[in-house]
Every structure is written in C-alpha cells, then in structure tokens.
Amino acid sequence: MAYPANYRYTNQHEWVQVKGDVATIGITDYAQHELGDVVFVELPKPGNKVTAGKSFGTVESVKAVSDIYSPVTGEVTEANGDLQNAPEKINSDPHGAAWLIKVRLSNPAEVNSLMDAKAYEAFIATKGKEASA
Amino acid sequence: MESVNSPTVCQIRKTPLNALHHRLAAKMVNFGGWDMPVEYPSTGGLVAEHKAVRGSVGVFDVSHMGDIRIHSGRNPGGALAAVQHITMNDASRLAIGQAHYSAMLYPQGTFVDDVIVHRLGADDFLLVINAGTREKDIDWVRENTKSFDCVVEDLSDSYTQLAIQGPRAIDVLQKLTDADLASVKNYWFTHGTVCELKNRLIARTGYTGEDGFEIYVPSDTSTGNEVWRKVMDAGREFGILPCGLGARNTLRLEAKMALYGHEISETVSVWEAGLERYCKMDKGEFIGRTALERAKAVEQSRTLVGLEMMDRGIARDDYRCYDETGHAIGIITSGSPSPTLGKNIALAYVPPAMSAIGTAIYVEIRERKYKSQVVPTPFYKRARKVAPQPVASSSAKTV
Numbered sequence: 006m007a008y009p010a011n012y013r014y015t016n017q018h019e020w021v022q023v024k025g026d027v028a029t030i031g032i033t034d035y036a037q038h039e040l041g042d043v044v045f046v047e048l049p050k051p052g053n054k055v056t057a058g059k060s061f062g063t064v065e066s067v068k069a070v071s072d073i074y075s076p077v078t079g080e081v082t083e084a085n086g087d088l089q090n091a092p093e094k095i096n097s098d099p100h101g102a103a104w105l106i107k108v109r110l111s112n113p114a115e116v117n118s119l120m121d122a123k124a125y126e127a128f129i130a131t132k133g134k135e136a137s138a
Numbered sequence: 139m140e141s142v143n144s145p146t147v148c149q150i151r152k153t154p155l156n157a158l159h160h161r162l163a164a165k166m167v168n169f170g171g172w173d174m175p176v177e178y179p180s181t182g183g184l185v186a187e188h189k190a191v192r193g194s195v196g197v198f199d200v201s202h203m204g205d206i207r208i209h210s211g212r213n214p215g216g217a218l219a220a221v222q223h224i225t226m227n228d229a230s231r232l233a234i235g236q237a238h239y240s241a242m243l244y245p246q247g248t249f250v251d252d253v254i255v256h257r258l259g260a261d262d263f264l265l266v267i268n269a270g271t272r273e274k275d276i277d278w279v280r281e282n283t284k285s286f287d288c289v290v291e292d293l294s295d296s297y298t299q300l301a302i303q304g305p306r307a308i309d310v311l312q313k314l315t316d317a318d319l320a321s322v323k324n325y326w327f328t329h330g331t332v333c334e335l336k337n338r339l340i341a342r343t344g345y346t347g348e349d350g351f352e353i354y355v356p357s358d359t360s361t362g363n364e365v366w367r368k369v370m371d372a373g374r375e376f377g378i379l380p381c382g383l384g385a386r387n388t389l390r391l392e393a394k395m396a397l398y399g400h401e402i403s404e405t406v407s408v409w410e411a412g413l414e415r416y417c418k419m420d421k422g423e424f425i426g427r428t429a430l431e432r433a434k435a436v437e438q439s440r441t442l443v444g445l446e447m448m449d450r451g452i453a454r455d456d457y458r459c460y461d462e463t464g465h466a467i468g469i470i471t472s473g474s475p476s477p478t479l480g481k482n483i484a485l486a487y488v489p490p491a492m493s494a495i496g497t498a499i500y501v502e503i504r505e506r507k508y509k510s511q512v513v514p515t516p517f518y519k520r521a522r523k524v525a526p527q528p529v530a531s532s533s534a535k536t537v
Contacts, residue, residue: 041165041177041384042185044475045452047504063504065452067184067475068176068384 006034009100013076013116014125020100021076023116028077031104032064032095035129040066043095048084048106055081055108057115062105064095077115079108153201154298154362164382170270172202175382187385188477191346192518195304196381197369200345200352201362202269204294206279209262216287217261224282224425225255225265226408228418232257237325237343239416241408242278243426247433249402249411251275254343256327264293264339268398282425298362302369303350303389305520306376311351313372315340319351333368335361345386347393348520391472392518394444394485400455400471401442401485409433410487412442440468440487444515445499447482451508453501459486460500460507467492470501476517483517484510 012020018036022029037043045065055061055075062073084106088094094103110116120128150173159166164175177184190196208217221229227240234257242250251271256264267275276292283290302311312319317330317340327341335355344350355365370378387397396402401411408417408430419427447453453473461467473484488499495514500507 038179039165041179041183045450065475067388067477070452070454 006100008033008122008125010122012100013119013121014128015074015076015119016128017074018129019074019076021116021119023110023113026110026113027082028079028108028110028116029104030073030076030106030108032073032099033125033129034099035132036064036071037096037099040064040069040071040095042066043092046088046092046095046105048088049081051081051083053081055079055106057112064092073105075108076119077108077110078112079110081106082109083107151202153199154357154359155199155201155366157359158363158366159199162380164380167383169202169383170268172269174202175199175380177382177384178380181379184382184384184388185477187379187381188388190377190379191304191348191350191381191385191389192478193304194376195302195306195310195373195378196385197366197373197378198301198303198381198386199366200299200301201297201357203299204267204269204272204275204292205297205299205354206265206267206276207258207263207289207291207293208265208279208283209259209289209291211287211289213287214261217263217289220283220286220288220290221255221263221265222421222424223286224279225253226417226424226426227255228421229255229257229263230421231418234259235326235328237327237341239325241402241413241416242275243408243424243430244404245425245429247407247409247426247429248404249398249406249408250278250404251398252396252402254341256339256341261288271398296357297354298357298365299352299354300365300369301344301346301350301352302373303344303346303348303381305349306373306378307348307350310369310373310376310378311340311353314368322351324349333365335365345395346389347395347516347518348389387472388474388477391474391483391485392476392478392516394516397472406487407433409438410440410442438490441490441493442471443486443488443493443499443512444517445470445473445484445486445501445510446513446517447484447501447508447510448498449508449510451501451503451506452482453484453486453503453508453510457484458502459488460502461492462498462500464500464507467499473501478518483513485515488512 018033048062057078060072061075159175163180164178167176225240237256241252254266315330315332322342332338339354341352453470457470459468468488470486476483497512
C-alpha cells in the first residue's frame with residue numbers, strides 16, 4: 006500500500022494529515038499489518054487533550070494490544086465512531102476511511118519534525134531487514 | 139564465577155519446516171525458545187485460520203513439541219510402572235493403540251507439564267510434551283524413572299509433527315494414507331503409510347477442540363517439506379490453510395484446553411485447574427498423590443472459571459480480577475476475542491465462592507474495570523455426530 010505523500014509519519018507508525026489547524030490521525034499500513042486482524046479500538050472523546058508522543062488510545066487485534074501515540078499536541082474535535090462497529094476497516098483502509106481522531110493543533114510546527122512518506126518508507130524498510138535477520 | 143547459563147537457552151531453535159514458514163511469509167515469534175509462525179497473513183491470517191479449522195481444515199507445524207519414549211528394560215513391566223509413577227492418569231487402563239491426556243506432577247501436586255501418553259505396546263509408551271518445558275521434562279523423567287527397569291529415549295528431534303485439524307481433516311489425510319482413518323477413534327492411534335513413508339504414527343489427537351489427526355514423520359527437512367506440500371495439495375479442495383500459534387491458542391482457549399504457564403504451572407494444583415477427571419487417585423502411588431490427598435481435605439482457595447466480557451473490553455493474560463466491591467480476587471490466565479463466538483472470553487482463577495455461573499467479575503483493563511460474568515465451559519464444544527435412528531426398532535415401538 007502506498008504511503009500518501011501529503012501525510013507525515015511517526016516512528017511509532019502513526020500518520021497525520023494537516024488541513025489548516027486540524028490534524029487527522031491514523032495508524033499506518035505497516036502498523037495494521039504488524040497487528041493482524043483488528044477487533045477493537047478505544048479512542049478519546051471530543052474535548053480531550055492529546056500530547057505529542059503520548060498514548061491517546063489503543064488498537065487491539067486478536068492476539069495483541071497496541072498503544073497509539075499522538076504525533077501532535079491539541080484538542081480532540083472528532084473520533085471516528087464507525088470503527089466501534091467496524092474495527093476491521095483499520096486493516097482494509099488504514100490511510101483513509103479508518104482514520105482515528107481529528108485534533109485541533111495547539112502547535113502546528115510540531116508536524117515539521119515528523120517523517121515524510123519517503124523517510125518513513127526508508128524507516129520501515131530497515132525494520133523489515135531487522136525482522137528477517 | 140562461571141556462568142550457569144546453558145548456551146542452548148539463548149539460541150533460538152527451529153523446526154525442520156522453519157525455512158518453509160519464512161517462505162510463506164509467516165509472522166514469526168519466539169515461543170518458548172522456538173522461532174514459530176504466529177499466523178500466515180498472506181493466506182488470510184489468524185481469524186481465517188481459526189475459521190478454517192472450525193469449518194473445514196487447517197494444518198499446523200507442531201514439531202517443536204517434545205517426544206519421550208519409555209519402554210522395557212531387561213524385564214517387561216518396568217515401563218508401565220515408571221509411567222504410572224510419573225503421570226497422574228491411569229496408563230494401565232490404556233489399550234495398545236490408545237492415548238490419553240495426563241500430567242507429570244511435582245511432589246506438591248503441581249504441574250511439571252501436561253502430556254499425552256500413547257501406549258505403543260504392552261510395555262512401551264510415547265509421551266508428547268510441551269516445547270517450552272522439553273529439557274526440564276526430559277530431566278524430570280530420567281531422574282524419576284531411574285529406579286525402574288525401563289529405557290527412556292528422547293525422540294524430540296526425530297520427528298516432524300504435523301497437526302491436521304478440522305472436520306475435513308479425515309478427508310485430507312485419508313488421501314495420503316492406506317490406514318483406515320474412520321476406524322481410528324478419538325484419542326486412539328494407528329500406524330500406516332503416510333505420503334509413501336512406511337509405518338508412521340497417526341493419532342486422532344489435537345489441541346483445537348475439533349476432530350483431527352497428528353502425524354509423525356522423519357525430521358529431515360526435505361521429507362517435512364514434501365509431506366507439507368502433499369497435505370496442502372490434498373486439502374486444496376477443502377480450502378485448507380496453514381495455521382500458526384495464534385489460531386492454535388484461540389482454538390484451544392475456546393475448547394478450554396490448558397496451556398502450560400497459563401492455566402497450569404508449577405504453582406497450580408490439579409484440583410485448582412479442574413483436571414481431576416484425568417487424575418486417578420485410586421490407581422496407586424504416583425508423584426504428587428500424597429499432597430493431592432491432603433489438599434482434598436482442605437478448602438481450595440481458587441478455581442479455574444470461564445468468563446465472558448459483558449462490557450466492551452478484551453481481557454488478556456495476567457489482567458487482574460475484582461469483585462463488585464473492588465477487592466482483588468484473582469487473575470486472568472488466558473484471554474482473547476473468540477473468533478467462533480464473536481465474544482471476548484477468558485479463563486481466570488477466582489475463589490470458589492465467586493465461581494457460580496452468572497457471578498459478576500470485574501477485569502482491570504488499562505486502569506479501568508470492565509464487567510464480565512462466569513459462564514459454563516468449554517466455551518465451544520463441537521457437535522458430535524449423532525448416530526442415525528434405527529428406523530425398524532422405532533417403528534416397532536409405535537406398533
């Protein structure tokens with residue numbers, strides 16, 4: 006799956022797309038693949054604060070629980086309610102319909118320190134090598 | 139000081155099919171020191187594998203399991219006496235060609251390991267043991283059978299062991315063997331030609347709560363690969379899938395089969411684990427019997443129960459359990475979503491007073507408490523084939 010060029014990425018495998026002062030956050034295709042069949046998602050409610058680098062929720066597959074770390078700091082404006090009944094969307098469309106939350110940014114400059122698609126692809130390529138070594 | 143760490147403990151071990159799993163792009167994990175497949179994402183992954191076994195057929199590489207053969211020394215009878223001494227079930231009741239679930243116990247009545255005992259001959263037994271406890275088990279068996287007139291052989295590295303599981307397992311394997319599989323009853327075994335390999339052990343056993351077979355073939359890589367390929371070819375028409383440890387765990391959990399280090403361990407007794415059905419106190423002396431006898435007279439402090447989550451949350455291994463008033467009462471031993479039931483299920487140790495069906499138990503998940511309730515187990519039981527009604531006799535009754 007291609008990594009959208011207009012997204013930024015974390016080394017914890019979240020993506021963020023910024024439009025104005027609102028960021029949409031999700032997990033990457035690499036992350037969903039590592040997790041396997043996603044069966045449960047726990048997300049913060051609108052109004053909650055999230056902090057860059059801190060966990061804001063969890064995604065669970067049959068066999069594992071994974072924390073999701075916020076790429077940015079701000080206030081949650083929306084959580085993707087569709088995922089409650091259809092968590093498997095995270096496996097099928099992680100970069101699109103299965104976005105997790107939207108956040109009003111308190112420090113938009115934070116995004117600049119994140120990886121772009123090219124850097125992220127290089128990053129996960131080294132992961133693949135570690136795994137097969 | 140000299141290091142006491144054995145180098146074998148640090149080195150990851152591989153089954154003869156390891157390279158095959160990597161070729162199939164399986165997600166691999168270190169399981170008790172073994173590099174094993176968790177799931178095969180390219181053919182559907184864990185849930186698809188689980189459903190294949192419940193609905194049709196799947197195949198598992200279980201070559202990491204250990205095998206110990208105990209047979210006669212100078213005089214017959216020594217092997218049976220040794221097996222009776224080191225295991226809790228009554229091996230004297232096994233017919234030749236029959237197997238049963240059993241366990242090796244410490245003197246305090248807790249578990250060294252659980253085992254499947256196969257009676258190969260009048261005084262010849264094969265014990266199939268867990269991968270993670272192999273060395274410990276073999277040392278234990280050698281140490282505790284010393285005074286018996288028997289020979290103990292570690293055959294763990296002699297076999298590639300495949301588990302073909304599911305309602306269509308019999309149809310798949312029957313294509314590959316001359317043995318009449320329909321005549322092999324559950325927990326019995328036979329020997330036959332499998333994939334042109336003569337005199338192979340074929341057991342109607344498994345760890346999935348489903349019908350199925352486990353086959354033992356020589357452990358060289360080319361034989362293993364060849365048998366695997368033939369099983370996959372024979373299973374193609376039934377949609378056979380390679381299955382990993384992930385599905386193996388969800389399948390065994392639904393069937394409430396114990397996993398060493400979880401439901402049973404060196405600190406859990408037979409009574410607590412609810413495995414009294416397999417512990418034959420009347421068979422005579424065996425290691426652990428005296429302690430179990432004593433423990434019977436004392437009130438048990440905990441018992442294993444099945445839980446179903448009522449709140450939206452997934453109980454996982456080692457999560458803590460609480461009663462309604464917030465008192466810590468126990469611990470989850472295994473917990474997972476159940477692909478068959480579409481519910482979140484778990485096994486937990488709780489006080490006997492909290493074990494009645496319907497009792498509310500709260501599971502702590504990430505610092506919040508989620509409601510669950512005690513439910514009957516096993517969570518899943520396969521439908522046994524019902525014998526067709528004898529038409530003649532039933533019509534005779536109505537006349």
